[in-house]
Amino acid sequence: TIFIVGFSNAIVMYALKKPLREKVQWIALGMMVIGTLMAAWAMFTGKATVLYTFYPPLIAHWTFYLGAVLLVLGSLVPFFFDWIPSAIEWKRENPDQKLPLAVFGIFVNFILWTIMIIPVAVEILFQLLPLSLGLVDEINPLLARTLFWFFGHPVVYFWLLPAYVALYTILPKIVSEKGKLYSDPAARLAFILFLIFSLPVGLHHQFTDPGITNTWKLIHALFTFGVALPSMITAFTVAASLEYSVKAEHPELKNSKFYWWTFLPYMRLEGNKWMFSYFFAGLVLFFFGGITGIVNASYNVNLVVHNTAYVPGHFHTTVGGLILLVFFALALYLVSKLRGTEVKFKGLAVLAPYFWMQGMFMFSYAMMVGGVITGFPRRTNTGITYLNPDSPLYRPEWVGYAQLSVVGGILLGIGFLLFFISLMATLLAPKVRESVLELPFAEAYHDAPVPLLNNLKTWTVAAIILAVLSYIPPLYDAAVRGVFFNSPAYNEKFPMPLKQLQGVEKNTQEKELSKVDKEVVQR
Numbered sequence: 001t002i003f004i005v006g007f008s009n010a011i012v013m014y015a016l017k018k019p020l021r022e023k024v025q026w027i028a029l030g031m032m033v034i035g036t037l038m039a040a041w042a043m044f045t046g047k048a049t050v051l052y053t054f055y056p057p058l059i060a061h062w063t064f065y066l067g068a069v070l071l072v073l074g075s076l077v078p079f080f081f082d083w084i085p086s087a088i089e090w091k092r093e094n095p096d097q098k099l100p101l102a103v104f105g106i107f108v109n110f111i112l113w114t115i116m117i118i119p120v121a122v123e124i125l126f127q128l129l130p131l132s133l134g135l136v137d138e139i140n141p142l143l144a145r146t147l148f149w150f151f152g153h154p155v156v157y158f159w160l161l162p163a164y165v166a167l168y169t170i171l172p173k174i175v176s177e178k179g180k181l182y183s184d185p186a187a188r189l190a191f192i193l194f195l196i197f198s199l200p201v202g203l204h205h206q207f208t209d210p211g212i213t214n215t216w217k218l219i220h221a222l223f224t225f226g227v228a229l230p231s232m233i234t235a236f237t238v239a240a241s242l243e244y245s246v247k248a249e250h251p252e253l254k255n256s257k258f259y260w261w262t263f264l265p266y267m268r269l270e271g272n273k274w275m276f277s278y279f280f281a282g283l284v285l286f287f288f289g290g291i292t293g294i295v296n297a298s299y300n301v302n303l304v305v306h307n308t309a310y311v312p313g314h315f316h317t318t319v320g321g322l323i324l325l326v327f328f329a330l331a332l333y334l335v336s337k338l339r340g341t342e343v344k345f346k347g348l349a350v351l352a353p354y355f356w357m358q359g360m361f362m363f364s365y366a367m368m369v370g371g372v373i374t375g376f377p378r379r380t381n382t383g384i385t386y387l388n389p390d391s392p393l394y395r396p397e398w399v400g401y402a403q404l405s406v407v408g409g410i411l412l413g414i415g416f417l418l419f420f421i422s423l424m425a426t427l428l429a430p431k432v433r434e435s436v437l438e439l440p441f442a443e444a445y446h447d448a449p450v451p452l453l454n455n456l457k458t459w460t461v462a463a464i465i466l467a468v469l470s471y472i473p474p475l476y477d478a479a480v481r482g483v484f485f486n487s488p489a490y491n492e493k494f495p496m497p498l499k500q501l502q503g504v505e506k507n508t509q510e511k512e513l514s515k516v517d518k519e520v521v522q523r
Contacts, residue, residue: 001075002032003327004162008106009078010334011165014439015100018086024077031074038067051379053148054128056141059489062132065124072117079110098454101184102441105165108191111460112198113158115467120151131489138486142211143478149202150471157198157227159319161191163326164234167279172241172442174275175265179245184444186237188453190230195463197226200470204297208306212477217299219470224297231290238283244445269346272440278329281353285321285360289314292368309376309401313367320360325353328419336426340435344425352418359411362404370401 005028009020041063042048048060087099087107099107127139127147168187172179181187203220206212246260247253253260265273266280292314295301305311336343343349370376374397380386386395387402452458 001071002029002036003331004109004159005032005075005078007162007327007330007334008083008110010437010439011102011106012083012086014437015103015441016086016090018090020078021082021085024081028074028077031070031077035067035070035072035074038063038070040067042067053145053152055148056128056131056139056144057487057490059128059132062129065129065132069121069124072113072121076110076114076117079107079114083107083110098449099456101181101187101444102165102169102439104188104454104456105161105168105191107456108195109158109161109165111456111463112154112161112195115199115464116151116154116158119147119471123147138488140479141487142209143475145206145209146202146212146471146474146478149205150199150467151202153202153205154198156319157194159323161194163282163323164190164194166326166330167234167238167283168241169441170439171238171276171279172245173440174272174279175242175245176249178248179442180241180248180445181442182237182240182244182444183446185446185448185450185453186233187444188450190233190237192453192459193230193233194227195459196466197223197229199463199467201227201297202471203474204299204302207299207302211481212474216470216474216477221297221299223470225294228290228294241442241445245442267350269350272333274343274346274350275329275333277350278325278353281357282322282325285317285325285357288361288364289317289321292317305371307377307379308371309367309378310371312378313364313371316360316367317364321357325356328353332419332423332426335423337438338435339427339429340431340433341426341429342432343422344429345422348418349422352415352422354415355411355418356415359408359413359415361408363408363412366401366404366408370398370405374398374401376401 009025012018013020039048042061043064045061048054048064050058050060050064054060054064083103083106087103091099098104123144127144130136131139168181172181201220201224203212203217204224207217207221242264243260246263247256250260250263253263264280265276267277268274292310295305296311296314332343332349367376371378374395376382376398377386382398382402385391385393386398388394389396
């Protein structure tokens, strides 16, 4: 989240040629850092063993929840109090121009972020935080899960869209100085479709949850398939942009159908071409991540893989693929520009994403195939149970997949180490030029104005209406129809509710007291 805010700052500054409002940025950074430290303290001290989804009745220390709230609210401060005012000023100065594509994509991302934060904030502030503080004894777990997944799946697109901004606006220029984005309207359409389809999708994570009408689960499944549309548009647009960029630099390839692929800068070091390896490896991983994601969205097939290692295997090819690798490339590039140095150890930097890609393929293959074929579970401490030959639960058919995932993890570690060496060497290198903020933005080959695609207000209203309509019935089910009893909190150390545990402690104390009384009488 902090990196996305920083990259968005760079986009807005460079594209709009507007300085940042320093006080706003310091307030935002302070909130995000304090929130992160609060949540990290709770996790590292064992007081927040509730995982990413923090499902109740598992409950964490109140600092975990308050820290999460500070982090997400801090990330919104620049959007509302810096970027939007800057965009209004820019539009006033340039009334006949459309908002630059990169800024358009960032604004779509933070509009989406603003909407999705509301339900999870309601869950935290009105359910989890009061339960953690002891202000209430019980809450509705199904309602909490539904509110979470209103946020929990769209947040993946909050992470993804900055990478899409880079694919559209930066990647063509990396390939060639003459590189261009194939279609500006197609890119804007993809961003708008993400805004529309990314919100009414959360119930595909709750196919096995009782209490919610099956019809609405099916509707959310269909909308989840709809999210594939902007990704397909992106696949075409990026491929066309790469082809144009290569052929602009090599006119002799004008009639080539596939041979031009061999001229892409897979291992080139000059200029900014080293960044291509990160985009390429990320796109390859994301191709498989998208295909395997369709399985998770499918109402019936999802039941086969739901609680198996297949799910995190898929997740790693998306978040651990395109998103993370593009963020790596952008981080290294921005450090070199802002520090006034050249990227150090470019050879290692170029090799890093290929080690990462191979490691991620092995890691995800082991998890997904192990999950589908043998039922290898997720969220399970298999090391002391199912993979332990001395355990009565030992499952030898799972050992090979676990070992293969370890080999993949080692390759991932090597890839990250190569990147980290280049990053730290660049960060610590002596300054050789003036610090500058510049991004290699590409112009568009097709740039015809389409007014409907430039009006974010209309599409924001449409996205809100669709999200509300798609969630009112499921939330009603979760709050009223589908739940007959609330649940007390569970302690992180005991597999029973705190309320019951307190009762056990009370009974134990009474028994101890009765023993003392008997001893006194005997004496």
